[in-house]
Amino acid sequence: EDKVVQSPLSLVVHEGDTVTLNCSYEVTNFRSLLWYKQEKKAPTFLFMLTSSGIEKKSGRLSSILDKKELSSILNITATQTGDSAIYLCAVDANFGNEKLTFGTGTRLTIIP
Amino acid sequence: SAVISQKPSRDICQRGTSLTIQCQVDSQVTMMFWYRQQPGQSLTLIATANQGSEATYESGFVIDKFPISRPNLTFSTLTVSNMSPEDSSIYLCSVEGTGRSGANVLTFGAGSRLTVL
Numbered sequence: 001e002d003k004v005v006q007s008p009l010s011l012v013v014h015e016g017d018t019v020t021l022n023c024s025y026e027v028t029n030f031r032s033l034l035w036y037k038q039e040k041k042a043p044t045f046l047f048m049l050t051s052s053g054i055e056k057k058s059g060r061l062s063s064i065l066d067k068k069e070l071s072s073i074l075n076i077t078a079t080q081t082g083d084s085a086i087y088l089c090a091v092d093a094n095f096g097n098e099k100l101t102f103g104t105g106t107r108l109t110i111i112p
Numbered sequence: 113s114a115v116i117s118q119k120p121s122r123d124i125c126q127r128g129t130s131l132t133i134q135c136q137v138d139s140q141v142t143m144m145f146w147y148r149q150q151p152g153q154s155l156t157l158i159a160t161a162n163q164g165s166e167a168t169y170e171s172g173f174v175i176d177k178f179p180i181s182r183p184n185l186t187f188s189t190l191t192v193s194n195m196s197p198e199d200s201s202i203y204l205c206s207v208e209g210t211g212r213s214g215a216n217v218l219t220f221g222a223g224s225r226l227t228v229l
Contacts, residue, residue, distance in 0.1 A: 034217065034218075040222075040223075041121075041202050041204070041222055041223030041224075041225060042204065042220040042221060042222045042223050043155070043204075043218075043220050044220075045113075045217055045218070045219065048217055088154065088155070090155075090218075099145075099157055099160070099170075100155075100157070100218060102154040102155040102156075103154055104153065104154040105154055
């Protein structure tokens with residue numbers, strides 16, 4: 001059974017800090033790893049990673065995939081209160097079956 | 113990416129009743145996905161809805177409990193039948209879109225938060 005594990009489960013930091021969120025996976029037929037941000041109900045897409053070692057960056061957020069270690073990290077620098085959310089990692093691992101397996105998420109809280 | 117309208121955004125329901133959630137997409141899509149997110153949990157796929165055929169349900173979910181309709185390529189409904197407090201969750205509709213880097217980037221509706229008393 002495909003499995004996605006995120007750590008930490010929750011994290012509380014002060015505004016301006018840098019955080020690193022972790023995602024590890026055990027899947028067959030890996031295709032891609034995706035990061036989502038969930039603030040209220042609907043997750044919004046952040047990054048899709050398919051190749052090892054290539055960093056994706058968007059403003060203060062960046063992410064990288066390590067296929068050898070079966071893991072990915074999401075970095076957020078100079079955090080702001082608006083970064084408070086649940087960050088979900090998902091893996092696409094079924095050829096011909098568009099189904100994502102989600103981790104339980106990391107709840108990030110930024111204290112002003 | 114597709115724009116998804118989902119309603120209701122939230123509802124409070126009595127035990128034993130049923131509720132239908134609607135999902136409208138602004139473009140034609142082959143597959144629509146229904147997810148559930150129970151309190152403190154991650155997203156779990158309920159079923160995949162294909163136009164013109166029966167939905168494909170994931171392990172642990174059955175059609176009698178979660179009937180799905182998919183009358184055309186832009187619309188789907190999910191019904192939560194004979195609700196119990198354990199059905200209190202956020203229900204999310206999603207569609208697959210092609211991101212800048214490739215396929216299988218899910219876009220989600222705003223979600224429907226159901227509370228069953």
